[in-house]
Amino acid sequence: RLLQAVEQNEPDKVSALIVKKGLCPTKLDSEGKSAFHVCASRGRLDCLEVIIAHGADLSVTDGAGFSALHLAAKNGQSECLKRLLQERLAVDCTDSIGRTPLHHAGISGCLPCTETLWDFKANLNIQDNEGTTPLILAAQMSRVELCAFLLGRGADANIQDSQGRSALMLACESDSVETVKALLRGGANTQLVDSLGHKAVDYSVTIGNQRIIRMLQDGVP
Structure with a gap:
């Protein structure tokens, strides 16, 4: 009742x-x-x-x-x-797989929630049990605004998860030009290598997005 x-x-x-x-x-x-x-x-x-x-x-x-x-x-x-x-x-309480409220806001793409968590001093670079940060999840889900917000507040663009994957690699895999652009502007390193020896460009070649491949090679226009 x-x-x-x-x-x-x-x-x-x-x-x-x-x-x-x-x-x-x-x-x-x-x-x-x-x-x-x-x-x-x-x-x-x-x-x-x-x-x-x-x-x-x-x-x-x-x-x-x-x-x-x-x-x-x-x-x-x-x-x-x-x-x-x-x-x-x-503010950084963890669930059964080590995710904080900020990780969940990254997935859901809720900017007001993310801003609130930031106001209450949430750790932007906290990693879950798989080594994933809120930025990595936001990039994977193509949450452009949220990625830009986190980067603008000092989130580290180059943390890698337990498989060596960075936010940039996952943004390339998700085929999101705007997310890749936001990450490159936020200092993402194109030369990082995952645990299989792949760089971000290898992720975008698999998808075949020429705009992303060019951005990774020539920088953001």
């Missing part, structure tokens, strides 16, 4: 169920979700305020190992993300 009240965005009902019925907003259901986690992923800010006011443990993870911060970033809910961070939650 608490989950239902959150789904329908009824903060008064949420409050009544917590106070009168003694229901716990962070208790996981059979699917591994709680009312609290649904607030974060669905952007139910008013309901979230109620749950925070009742002193819930905001650091609990759902059945999949995601915290509310991960869920908010993953689903582009920047207002809820900001509200949770104001409660002094650890």
Whole structure:
């Protein structure tokens, strides 16, 4: 019933169920979700305020190992993300594969979430269990604006993952001219080599994008 009240965005009902019925907003259901986690992923800010006011443990993870911060970033809910961070939650908390909220914002391409995480001092160069940074994920997903934002705030363009792949290599593989351009402007090194001995140009030759191949050889016009 608490989950239902959150789904329908009824903060008064949420409050009544917590106070009168003694229901716990962070208790996981059979699917591994709680009312609290649904607030974060669905952007139910008013309901979230109620749950925070009742002193819930905001650091609990759902059945999949995601915290509310991960869920908010993953689903582009920047207002809820900001509200949770104001409660002094650890901005670089990791999920089961070592990803932080910023990694998830990189994948979802949510610029407001990324800006909020930056404001709260998120580590831009943090690596997950595979050595992947938020920039590498954003490049892989062709999130041009997000790549430009991270680079502009000092993200390292040349970190390589556990397979030696850089953001530039993955941008070439994703065939995104604009992402490649942003990375080259942000100081990406075209000469890095992955664990199989391939450079960024080898990734673009496989795809066959002549514009990218030219940019890698001649620099950004």
